[in-house]
Amino acid sequence: MAKNIQITIVAGDMDRMAAIKDGRVQVEGCDVTFIPMEPEEVFFRAFRYAEFDCCELSFSSHMRVTSQGKADYVGIPAFVSRVFRHSGFYIRTDRGIEKPEDLRGKLVGTPEYQMTAPVWMRGILDDQYGIKSNEIRWRSGGQEEAGRDERTPFEAPEGLDLEPIPEDRTLVEMFEAGELDALTTAREPSSFTLRKPNIGRLFPDFRTVEKQYYRDTGIFPIMHLMGLRKDLAEKHPWLPGSLYK
Incomplete structure (x- = not known):
């Protein structure tokens, strides 16, 4: 044997x-x-x-x-x-963002552009709402701790506005300060957990939206x-x- x-x-x-x-x-x-x-x-x-x-x-x-x-x-x-990832869209509630289409032209933070959760979120914006990734300005970096980098080498596609945030800053810090209009992330940011002013979800009733997404597409995101x-x-x-x- x-x-x-x-x-x-x-x-x-x-x-x-x-x-x-x-x-x-x-x-x-x-x-x-x-x-x-x-x-x-x-x-x-x-x-x-x-x-x-x-x-x-x-x-x-x-x-x-x-x-x-x-x-x-x-x-x-x-x-x-x-x-399901509709819960992962966080917004500044003082920027006139009331629906996904309002993200066009906005400055949106993401921990890593290639990270699976934000990939799905960008797909949702494109497939469900017709918002192309190059219609949003993206900023990447550490969510709660400074200095995060892409885990594998990554070059932004031509025409995409994607830049890293300063190495000594965090996405949450910039979000709270109003330097970012929104976040797409897998983990709930501390600014939302602590109920900081002007921080909310793009989809407050995200479970209802996610159920409808599944009924419409049959997709349970991997x-x-x-x-x-x-x-x-x-x-x-x-x-x-x-x-x-």
Whole structure:
């Protein structure tokens, strides 16, 4: 009988991974060590350094590097994060923004332009409301901590107004100061949580809007998938299928 291989799986500490973490679900042919880690750190270390055997990956970043022939991981279609994103549009309520179309020409912050959640949000603006990405001025940077950069090299498409914010500033700081008109982000900004003045959601009743979006499109947006490092997939051709099961 073949001996099990040792494999480490790194992902967010969430209900979708609980059965792997506590051993209720076994990976055939493998002895698994599960390491819980915040997704942002997983993504940075995976895309920059390919540190992990198997890990949670940003769907949009994985598609980008795969399309460029630079992927260190093979994608496994186990989608451990799927989230509707209408809740992630935050606005200054003193800028005359009452509907999505009012974002045209506005200055909008985003943690990373290539980040999966904002990619979906830009798709929603385009598909549902006819707002092209080049009709908005984009600014990227750390949401709550200064100095965040794109996790993989990224060049803005021609005609897109995208610039990084100063390295010593945060999106939330600039949003509260009125230097940004809106934010598109996966995580609720502290300025909204703390109910700072003139901060609100573009879609206050976002659950109703998201339900209608699903009825209209049948789409339940994919955020993250699992990835297996290519050298392991090549060495053990059975391993991707075993992990998927």
